[in-house]
Amino acid sequence: xxDGVAAAMESLDLFRQLTEAQRRSLAALARLxxxxxxxxxxxxxxxxxxxxxxxxxxxxxxxxxxxxxxxLLLTLGRGELVGWSSMxxxxxxxxxxxxxxxxxxxxxxxxxxxxxxxxxADHEIGWVVMRSxxxxxxxxxxxxxxxxxxxxxxxx
Amino acid sequence: xxxxxxxxxxxxxxxxxxRAEGYxxxxxxxxxxxxxxxxxxxxxxxxxxxxxxxxxxxxxxERRDDEALFGFAVGQHSWxxxxxxxxxxxxxxxxxxxxxxxxxxxxxxAPLAFLGVRGCDLAAIExxxxxxxxxxxxxxxxxxxxxxxxxxxxxxxxxxxLCFCASMGTGPGxxxxxxxxLTELGPRFLVAVGSARGASVAxxxxxxxxxxxxxxxxxxxxxxxxxxMGRTMQADDLPGLLFGNLDHPRWDDVAARCxxxxxxxxxxxxxxxxxxxxxxxxxxxxARRDRAWDSCFTVQxxxxxxxxxxxxxxxxxxxxxxxxxxxxxxxxxxxxxxxCGRCIAWCPVGIDLTEEVAAIRATxxxxxxxxxxxxxxxxxxxxxxxxxxxxxxxxRETDDVVTLRIAHEIAFRPxxxxxxxxxxxxxxxxxxxxxxxxxxxxxIRAVGAVSGALAALEPGHALGIRGPFGSAWPLEAxxxxxxxxxxxxxxxxxxxxxxxxxxxxxxxxxxxxxLYGARTPADLLFTDDLQRWAADPRFAVRVTVDHAxxxxxxxxxxxxxxxxxxxxxxxxxxxxxxMMMGFSVRALCAAGLPAERAYVSMERNMACAVAHCGRCxxxxxxxxxxxxxxxxxxIARLFDQxxx
Ligand SMILES: Cc1cc2nc3c(=O)[nH]c(=O)nc-3n(C[C@H](O)[C@H](O)[C@H](O)COP(=O)(O)OP(=O)(O)OC[C@H]3O[C@@H](n4cnc5c(N)ncnc54)[C@H](O)[C@@H]3O)c2cc1C
Ligand code: SF4
Ligand code: SF4
Numbered sequence: 186x187x188d189g190v191a192a193a194m195e196s197l198d199l200f201r202q203l204t205e206a207q208r209r210s211l212a213a214l215a216r217l218x219x220x221x222x223x224x225x226x227x228x229x230x231x232x233x234x235x236x237x238x239x240x241x242x243x244x245x246x247x248x249x250x251x252x253x254x255x256x257l258l259l260t261l262g263r264g265e266l267v268g269w270s271s272m273x274x275x276x277x278x279x280x281x282x283x284x285x286x287x288x289x290x291x292x293x294x295x296x297x298x299x300x301x302x303x304x305x306a307d308h309e310i311g312w313v314v315m316r317s318x319x320x321x322x323x324x325x326x327x328x329x330x331x332x333x334x335x336x337x338x339x340x341x
Numbered sequence: 342x343x344x345x346x347x348x349x350x351x352x353x354x355x356x357x358x359x360r361a362e363g364y365x366x367x368x369x370x371x372x373x374x375x376x377x378x379x380x381x382x383x384x385x386x387x388x389x390x391x392x393x394x395x396x397x398x399x400x401x402x403e404r405r406d407d408e409a410l411f412g413f414a415v416g417q418h419s420w421x422x423x424x425x426x427x428x429x430x431x432x433x434x435x436x437x438x439x440x441x442x443x444x445x446x447x448x449x450x451a452p453l454a455f456l457g458v459r460g461c462d463l464a465a466i467e468x469x470x471x472x473x474x475x476x477x478x479x480x481x482x483x484x485x486x487x488x489x490x491x492x493x494x495x496x497x498x499x500x501x502x503l504c505f506c507a508s509m510g511t512g513p514g515x516x517x518x519x520x521x522x523l524t525e526l527g528p529r530f531l532v533a534v535g536s537a538r539g540a541s542v543a544x545x546x547x548x549x550x551x552x553x554x555x556x557x558x559x560x561x562x563x564x565x566x567x568x569x570m571g572r573t574m575q576a577d578d579l580p581g582l583l584f585g586n587l588d589h590p591r592w593d594d595v596a597a598r599c600x601x602x603x604x605x606x607x608x609x610x611x612x613x614x615x616x617x618x619x620x621x622x623x624x625x626x627x628a629r630r631d632r633a634w635d636s637c638f639t640v641q642x643x644x645x646x647x648x649x650x651x652x653x654x655x656x657x658x659x660x661x662x663x664x665x666x667x668x669x670x671x672x673x674x675x676x677x678x679x680x681c682g683r684c685i686a687w688c689p690v691g692i693d694l695t696e697e698v699a700a701i702r703a704t705x706x707x708x709x710x711x712x713x714x715x716x717x718x719x720x721x722x723x724x725x726x727x728x729x730x731x732x733x734x735x736x737r738e739t740d741d742v743v744t745l746r747i748a749h750e751i752a753f754r755p756x757x758x759x760x761x762x763x764x765x766x767x768x769x770x771x772x773x774x775x776x777x778x779x780x781x782x783x784x785i786r787a788v789g790a791v792s793g794a795l796a797a798l799e800p801g802h803a804l805g806i807r808g809p810f811g812s813a814w815p816l817e818a819x820x821x822x823x824x825x826x827x828x829x830x831x832x833x834x835x836x837x838x839x840x841x842x843x844x845x846x847x848x849x850x851x852x853x854x855x856l857y858g859a860r861t862p863a864d865l866l867f868t869d870d871l872q873r874w875a876a877d878p879r880f881a882v883r884v885t886v887d888h889a890x891x892x893x894x895x896x897x898x899x900x901x902x903x904x905x906x907x908x909x910x911x912x913x914x915x916x917x918x919x920m921m922m923g924f925s926v927r928a929l930c931a932a933g934l935p936a937e938r939a940y941v942s943m944e945r946n947m948a949c950a951v952a953h954c955g956r957c958x959x960x961x962x963x964x965x966x967x968x969x970x971x972x973x974x975x976i977a978r979l980f981d982q983x984x985x
Binding site for chain 1: 831896920
């Protein structure tokens, strides 16, 4: 299993910046999760305790809209993070969206508490991890802005 | 040949000779305190003894000390009013019992003799010739009037307060392009013949040998005028200089003064922009399309449904000046300014383009390279008269989008477009979404009056169709390379024929990736085609939407998210809203694709689609002629520039 983790981590751009040794310390905290289609990773309102990296398949983020059908917000694929808010300092926010596997998926899962402790203890690793989280969040913010522009919509 | 002269007292003979040869004589005359161009009965109608005083924002007629007939500089009128009238009927349409007929409007090409054409104005006529007669599409009305017109040119031996023809190389003397030329030397005119027609009129005149020294007096007079030009402007390097300084603070400065009144464009003898209006009788049986002078200073000029490309006065003044002095050279091979000075005099706030240019030059950044004018192409006549075609099938793609199949035998290249029109409603550009030589497909989104009416057509209905126009996707450059197609919204329509071509030629196109973004799953076009392409092992099709319900199994998120792992030798074809294209090309370049292998299809307001109406300008280009498909690096600078 841990071999699988190491190989997966090596194949991801996300961890390129780390040395072999640093990658090993991170890998020690991670495990592979294989999810069937429609498996739920996160549910709105629950405190999220894990950070995932998608390896295969796609994960959908969705929002429960009262009185309407569930709205899909974003689909995430290989190399993308799910549950980044688990990396925020305590008190950890509750999930504001659902996350579920759109199709059978394989993910790399970290326990957020362990990961935060490692980052605290080893700031070299912490810096790389936090920068990756920030890059993912920043990208998502930019893309959300584009979505908000509604460029395909009928212009008034 | 010895120089010949016509006595001033014999000038009436010139009128008689021109009339005898069938011309109506028009020229300068004093009216309402200005020297205008109008029908002349004889020499008595010329403004004898009058001159004009001009400055920025002022124009006054004044008495001269002598009785000179041509002793004044140009006024608010120019000959363009006769060759390119401010309003002209182009096409007449008749719809009766389901039949639709389009015919060219009757034209009045009664030959005119222009009496008193100055060097700057003859140059201006030749500048407009390039727009209306020398491009791929010939305006038949202009062409007929211009060919029929007889030009009696007049040298300028005195320069006006605002003249700078010497800087522009258009005056003060007239050396070619005339039928007859007069040089006013007190009691007589030195006469030169410039054409066979001129010789035939001259043969009717009581000409005498000019006194020795008249030729020298002419040359001295011209030298004197050249030495006393009211203005100067260094112009040869302006295209690159102005386009290299689109962010110069002077644009803000001039924008604070400019009223966007459009006077400058109306008086300018070379400005050619027009709008097209559809007029119909109450029953809708008879309709016609008229053109009317328009100006880049109006908001409509740069407007398409819901978007205004030049919202600020700064954008519009900059559009005017960069076009006139810069883009014109790329479009037509000549500057759009002849140095006549009209726009300075008739600007109510006295904006002087020579001053604006000097101010920009004084603190300018380096010039940029400009594209060369296009190669000559065989002329097409009657480009504004549509063919009549019939809808044979209608397919509803989404709530507001339909695909019309139209019986129309035409060869086209994927990426080109047609002008589709309905007689009493109007005409709009629509890309060709497919075709088989016997029919064409057009996919239309109902966003306004014309597109709405087109989208409501039913099988059997007739419509007008012109084209095909414009550039195509570079399918030959894609042969043997991986192709990445990025489409957004209705932007898939202009790419559909290209995708079908690639699907039909497996050996030429080994790998095609289609990345398609739409607003919601319900807004996806061509769902059958998407499945067909996806089933082809050479194709990878990925579809993403901005919003979806839980039953959607495709991707959600902006289309740029799909742009990953771009092969380094790929060619990218991108079409969609301008914002989406900008982000997509940036993402492609970030993934390693060079900008010269990305192509985009641009949209601008279009009234004619044949590079005559001036509305679809994009810097040095016309979208209808040089586009709509552009290689991205060629327009990258304008793409990131606000207000173009
Ligand atoms: C090269 C090209 C290809 C196009 N291909 C397609 C296509 O395949 N499918 C499709 O649905 N739409 C296409 N469009 C856009 C389409 O031309 C406009 O939606 C249409 O002109 C809107 O006119 P309207 O009268 O319905 O709307 P209104 O908003 O009422 O427009 C009024 C007038 O403004 C002008 N105008 C408005 N929008 C545009 C525009 N985008 N381009 C040029 N002039 C405009 C026209 O003169 C029009 O008559 C294309 C545009 C261009 C320039
Ligand atoms: S830009 Fe001004 S000076 Fe130049 S030709 Fe036009 S009106 Fe004359
Ligand atoms: S430059 Fe002068 S004439 Fe031209 S639009 Fe502005 S205010 Fe009017």
